[in-house]
Amino acid sequence: MSVLDTIVEVLVSSTSTDIIAYVLIILSILGAIAALLQKDLIRATIIVGAESVALALIFHILLAPDLALTQAVVGTALLPGVIIIAIYKTRRTEED
Amino acid sequence: MSPLQFWAYLLAASLCAIGIAGMLFFDNIIKKVIGFTLLSDGVNVMLTATGYLERGIVPIVLPGETTAEFAARAGLVFPIGIVLTNIVIGVSTTALMLALTMKLYRKYGTLSSSKILREVR
Amino acid sequence: MADMWEAARGLGNIPLIPVLVLIPLVMAVVLNLLYKRDKASRISAIVAATAILFLIPMIGYGYHWFAGQPILGYPASPLQYSLSLEYVFLAPQQIMVLTLALMFFVTVLSATGEVERRPGPYLGILMLNFMATAIVLLVNDMYHLWIAVEIASLAAVGLAAATGEPVAHNTGLKYLFIGGFCVALLATIVSLLVGYTGVSNLTDMGMVLSKKLVDPTSPVMYVAFGLSVLVWAYAGGLIPVHPIKSELYRVSMPHAAGFLQTQSKFMIVGIGVIMLRLFGPTGVNLPYSRAIMLAIGVGTMIFGVTMAIVQDDYRRLLAYHAISQGGYVATGIALGTELGIMGGAFHAINHVVYKTALFLGCGAVLYRTKTASLKEMGGLLREMPIEAFLLLCAKFAISGIPPLNGFQSKVRLMEAAMEAGMPEVTIIMLLVSVTTFVSMFKAFYLIFLQPKPKSLVGKELPKVPMGTRVGMIILVFLCFLLGFFPELATDYLAPLTKELGRPWV
Numbered sequence: 001m002s003v004l005d006t007i008v009e010v011l012v013s014s015t016s017t018d019i020i021a022y023v024l025i026i027l028s029i030l031g032a033i034a035a036l037l038q039k040d041l042i043r044a045t046i047i048v049g050a051e052s053v054a055l056a057l058i059f060h061i062l063l064a065p066d067l068a069l070t071q072a073v074v075g076t077a078l079l080p081g082v083i084i085i086a087i088y089k090t091r092r093t094e095e096d
Numbered sequence: 097m098s099p100l101q102f103w104a105y106l107l108a109a110s111l112c113a114i115g116i117a118g119m120l121f122f123d124n125i126i127k128k129v130i131g132f133t134l135l136s137d138g139v140n141v142m143l144t145a146t147g148y149l150e151r152g153i154v155p156i157v158l159p160g161e162t163t164a165e166f167a168a169r170a171g172l173v174f175p176i177g178i179v180l181t182n183i184v185i186g187v188s189t190t191a192l193m194l195a196l197t198m199k200l201y202r203k204y205g206t207l208s209s210s211k212i213l214r215e216v217r
Numbered sequence: 218m219a220d221m222w223e224a225a226r227g228l229g230n231i232p233l234i235p236v237l238v239l240i241p242l243v244m245a246v247v248l249n250l251l252y253k254r255d256k257a258s259r260i261s262a263i264v265a266a267t268a269i270l271f272l273i274p275m276i277g278y279g280y281h282w283f284a285g286q287p288i289l290g291y292p293a294s295p296l297q298y299s300l301s302l303e304y305v306f307l308a309p310q311q312i313m314v315l316t317l318a319l320m321f322f323v324t325v326l327s328a329t330g331e332v333e334r335r336p337g338p339y340l341g342i343l344m345l346n347f348m349a350t351a352i353v354l355l356v357n358d359m360y361h362l363w364i365a366v367e368i369a370s371l372a373a374v375g376l377a378a379a380t381g382e383p384v385a386h387n388t389g390l391k392y393l394f395i396g397g398f399c400v401a402l403l404a405t406i407v408s409l410l411v412g413y414t415g416v417s418n419l420t421d422m423g424m425v426l427s428k429k430l431v432d433p434t435s436p437v438m439y440v441a442f443g444l445s446v447l448v449w450a451y452a453g454g455l456i457p458v459h460p461i462k463s464e465l466y467r468v469s470m471p472h473a474a475g476f477l478q479t480q481s482k483f484m485i486v487g488i489g490v491i492m493l494r495l496f497g498p499t500g501v502n503l504p505y506s507r508a509i510m511l512a513i514g515v516g517t518m519i520f521g522v523t524m525a526i527v528q529d530d531y532r533r534l535l536a537y538h539a540i541s542q543g544g545y546v547a548t549g550i551a552l553g554t555e556l557g558i559m560g561g562a563f564h565a566i567n568h569v570v571y572k573t574a575l576f577l578g579c580g581a582v583l584y585r586t587k588t589a590s591l592k593e594m595g596g597l598l599r600e601m602p603i604e605a606f607l608l609l610c611a612k613f614a615i616s617g618i619p620p621l622n623g624f625q626s627k628v629r630l631m632e633a634a635m636e637a638g639m640p641e642v643t644i645i646m647l648l649v650s651v652t653t654f655v656s657m658f659k660a661f662y663l664i665f666l667q668p669k670p671k672s673l674v675g676k677e678l679p680k681v682p683m684g685t686r687v688g689m690i691i692l693v694f695l696c697f698l699l700g701f702f703p704e705l706a707t708d709y710l711a712p713l714t715k716e717l718g719r720p721w722v
Binding site: 041 | 099100103104106107110111114115117118122123124126127129130131133134137140141144145147148149152153154155156170171175176179180183184186187190191194197198201206207208
Binding site for chain 2: 360363383387
C-alpha cells in the first residue's frame with residue numbers, strides 16, 4: 001500500500017495551510033469537470049465563480065497575496081458578470 | 097520540489113487539459129468560452145507555482161528587513177507580474193468573444209457551434 | 218564575448234524609445250473619445266502617423282530599461298546580468314520599425330478615404346495593431362513579447378470584425394479561440410523558460426543558455442522549443458495554422474488585410490530571431506531546431522501558392538500569396554546563416570511594401586466594382602489606368618523580376634539556400650516564384666484585360682479615394698527604390714546577421 005503510505009507521509013509533514021491547499025486543489029478539479037457538464041449555463045457560470053474563489057485561496061497559499069485579491073475580484077464578479085450578460089441576451093440552456 | 101509545488105503543477109495541468117477538452121469537444125459556444133477561462137486559470141496556477149519557495153515568505157518587503165535576508169527567503173516576484181496581466185487579459189478576451197457571440201446569435205438564432213462556425217463559402 | 222544586444226547597453230538609455238509605443242496608445246484612447254467627429258478623428262490619425270514617421274530617424278541607438286535598475290553583477294561571477302525589462306533600438310530595429318511605420322501611414326491614408334461612417338474607433342484599433350507589432354520588434358525580454366502577441370491577436374480581430382458582416386464575426390470568433398489557446402501556450406513557454414533559467418531578460422537568458430549554466434539536454438528545453446514553434450506558426454501564418462490567417466485576410470477590408478499581413482511578417486522576423494537567440498547555435502543549440510523551422514518555412518511556401526492558383530476570389534488569392542511569401546521569410550530566418558537571415562529580414566521588408574500595394578489596389582477595385590469574384594470583373598483598364606500600371610509594377614515585384622525589390626531579396630534567399638548545401642530548397646523557391654507569376658497575371662488579365670461583363674457595362678462607378686491612390690504611388694516608388702539601391706536596407710540589417718548567422722550543419 002505504498003500510495004497510502006506516501007499520502008500519509010505527505011499529510012503528516014505538511015503544515016495546516018498546505019492541507020487546505022490540497023483539499024482546494026481536489027475541489028477545483030472536480031468543479032472544473034462539473035462546470036462543463038452542466039446543461040443550465042447559469043449554473044455552469046456560478047460553478048466557475050466558486051472555483052475562482054478556490055483558486056484565489058490557492059494563490060494566497062502559493063505566496064502571492066496580490067494575485068489572490070485580483071483573482072477574487074475578477075473571477076467572482078467581473079468574469080461571471082460578463083458571461084451572464086451574454087447568456088441573458090442569448091439563451092439559458094444548452095440545446096441538444 | 098516540495099509536495100505543494102508538485103500538486104500545484106498537477107492542478108495546472110489538469111485545468112489546462114480540462115479547458116482544452118472543453119474548447120474542443122463541447123458544442124455550445126458558452127461552454128467553449130468557459131473552457132478558455134479554465135485554460136487561462138490553469139496557466140496562471142502554473143506560473144504562480146513556478147515562483148513558490150518552500151517555507152518561503154511573501155515577496156513584500158516589510159519595514160526593517162534587509163535586502164539580503166529578503167532575497168534569500170522570498171518567493172519569486174516575476175511570475176506574479178505576468179499572472180496579474182494574464183488575469184486582466186483573460187477578462188478582455190472573454191468579453192470580446194462574448195460580444196461576437198451575441199452578434200452571431202442575433203443573425204443565426206442558435207448558440208450551437210456546428211451551425212454558426214461552419215465553413216462559409 | 219559581448220553580443221549586439223549587450224553592446225547596446227554601452228550606448229546609453231534613450232528616453233525617446235517608448236514614445237514610439239506611447240503615441241499610438243494615447244491616440245487610440247483619444248480617437249475613441251472623438252468617435253462622433255469624423256473629420257477630427259481622420260486628421261488626428263494622419264497627424265499621429267506622420268509624427269511617428271518623423272520620430273524614428275531622430276531616435277539615437279541604444280536601449281531603454283523600465284523600472285530604472287542598474288546593471289548588477291553577482292559577486293562571485295564574471296557575468297553581468299541586467300535583470301531588467303528593456304527595449305533595444307539599433308540599426309536593424311530602426312529599418313524594420315521605419316518600414317512598419319510607413320505601412321501604417323499608408324494604411325491610415327487609405328482607411329480615412331474608404332471608411333465612411335465613424336472612422337474614429339476603427340483608426341484607434343489600427344493604432345493598437347501598430348503598437349503591438351512595434352513592441353515585438355523592439356523587445357528584449359519575455360514579458361513584453363508575451364504582452365505584444367496578446368494585444369496583436371485581440372486587435373487583429375477588432376480590425377477584421379469592423380466590416381460588420383456576419384462572416385467577419387464568424388472568422389473573428391474562430392481566430393479568438395485559436396489565438397487564446399496559442400497565447401496561453403506562450404505564457405507556458407514564459408513560465409518554463411523563466412523558471413528554468415531564472416532570468417527574464419533575453420540577453421541574460423541567451424548568456425545563461427550558451428554558457429551552459431543550466432543543463433541543456435533537459436526536456437524543459439525541448440518542450441519550450443516545440444511550443445514556441447507552434448506560437449511562431451500562429452503569429453506569422455505558417456503551416457499548420459495558416460487557414461485561419463488566410464481567412465482573416467479575406468474577410469477584412471483590403472487595406473486592413475494589408476496591415477494585418479505586415480503584422481504577420483514582422484512577427485515572423487521578431488519571434489524567429491528570438492527563437493534563434495534562445496534555441497539556435499548562439500543559444501542552447503538544440504539539435505534539429507533549425508531543421509524543423511526550415512521544414513515549416515518550405516512547406517508554407519508550397520501550400521500557400523498551390524491554394525492560391527485555384528482561387529477565383531481575388532481577396533483569397535492575395536491572402537494565400539501572402540501566406541506563401543511568409544514561407545520565404547520563415548525559410549530565410551530558419552536557415553540561420555548570415556545570408557539567410559539577411560535574405561529573410563530583407564524579404565520581409567520588401568514583401569510588406571509590395572503586398573500592401575497589392576491589397577490597396579484590391580481595395581480600389583473592390584470600391585469600384587463592389588464584388589470580389591474574378592469572374593464578374595473585367596475591362597477596367599480604360600477606367601483606372603493609373604491603378605492598373607501601379608498594380609502591374611507590384612505584380613512584377615512579387616514575382617521576383619529585376620529591377621524591382623522582390624528580385625533583390627529572392628536572389629539573396631536562393632544564394633543562402635545554395636550556400637547551406639540545399640539546392641532542393643533553391644529549386645522549390647524558383648518553382649514557387651514562377652507559380653506566383655502565373656497566378657498573379659491570371660488575376661491581372663481577369664480584372665483589367667478581359668472584356669467587360671454585362672453587369673458592369675454602362676454603370677457609373679465611384680472614384681477611387683485619393684488616399685488609396687497616394688498610398689499606392691508611394692509604395693510602388695519604394696519598390697523601385699529598394700530594387701535599384703538594396704544597400705539602403707541591407708546596410709542597416711547587417712549587424713543582426715553578423716550577430717546571429719552561423720553556418721548550417
